[in-house]
Amino acid sequence: MELVIGVTGATGAIYAVRLLEVLKKNQDVRVHLIMSDWAKTNLEIETEYPLDYVKCLADEVHDYKNLAAKISSGSFITEGMIIVPCSMKTLSSISNGYCENLISRSADVMIKEGRKLVLCPRETPLNSIHLENMLKLARIGVKIIPPMPAFYNRPESLDDIINHFVMKILDQFDIKFDKAKRWNG
Numbered sequence: 001m002e003l004v005i006g007v008t009g010a011t012g013a014i015y016a017v018r019l020l021e022v023l024k025k026n027q028d029v030r031v032h033l034i035m036s037d038w039a040k041t042n043l044e045i046e047t048e049y050p051l052d053y054v055k056c057l058a059d060e061v062h063d064y065k066n067l068a069a070k071i072s073s074g075s076f077i078t079e080g081m082i083i084v085p086c087s088m089k090t091l092s093s094i095s096n097g098y099c100e101n102l103i104s105r106s107a108d109v110m111i112k113e114g115r116k117l118v119l120c121p122r123e124t125p126l127n128s129i130h131l132e133n134m135l136k137l138a139r140i141g142v143k144i145i146p147p148m149p150a151f152y153n154r155p156e157s158l159d160d161i162i163n164h165f166v167m168k169i170l171d172q173f174d175i176k177f178d179k180a181k182r183w184n185g
Contacts, residue, residue, distance in 0.1 A: 001029045003173070004071050004081040004110075005058070006103040009038020010122035012085035012147055013046045018166050019084055020057035022177055029175065032071050032078070033058035034102050038087070064101050072105045080116030081106055082169055085147070088123050088130050094142075095133035111140065118143045118172050120165075143172055153181035 003023065007016040016039070023029050033055065035043075040051055055061045062069045070076045083090060083103060090103055094117075099105035110117040119142060123130060134144050145168055149161045160180070167180035 001173070002032065002076075002078040003029055004032045004034065004078055004106050006081060006083040006086075006090070006106065007033070007035045007039040007043075008083060008085060008087040008090045008103060009036050009042055010085035010087040010090075011042060011046065012120070012122045013039065013043045013049075014162055015120065015147055015165060016084050017043075017047060017049050017054060017057075018162050019082065019169060020054060022166055022170065022179075023175075024057045026175060031058040031060070033061045034064055034071075034106065035061075036064050036087075036090075036101070036103060062102055064103065066102055067099070067105055069102055072102060072109065074109050074113045078110075078115060079173060080118065081110045082118045082120070082172075083107065084118075084120040084169065085122035086119040088121065088133075091119060091121050091130070091137070092133050094119070095136050111142065114141075116143070116172060117141075118145055118169060120145050120147055120169065122147060145169060145172070152183055 023031050093104040094107045099108050138144050147165045155161045163180040167177045170177045
């Protein structure tokens, strides 16, 4: 399975790091990573993880500005794409078909080819423009999964909250992740 992971400049870099760590352990998944310039800045601001560590979690790292990368073409077969965290700028770009960089172009490819696209928007409060853009994408099958913590699983740490969110993302691709508690009734 080939998966494209886009990381943008919204807050929540830790979600991307954990997702990449989990995918790195899965021998059946090849990860193509794209990070915006602001994603790299937020990684430094929000975490202790060096950029080189994050890059080594991917099988291939693609330049954010390289619109000629293989993942920018529908002829390169992937299972889908996850953008985590997804800035409102990126969400708007995707919603309006404005492919100014490799993240938005790759997302556009997923939509046009009918592949899975998961966006994890990170903004609050949401204004009507944000909501309209999300609705527009959800209506065409894009999964919108904001990082909202669950408490039915009684999280005991920040790791529990992060792992639960990563589980929700991985569920979209039928990738099992046993480090998070599921609802059992």
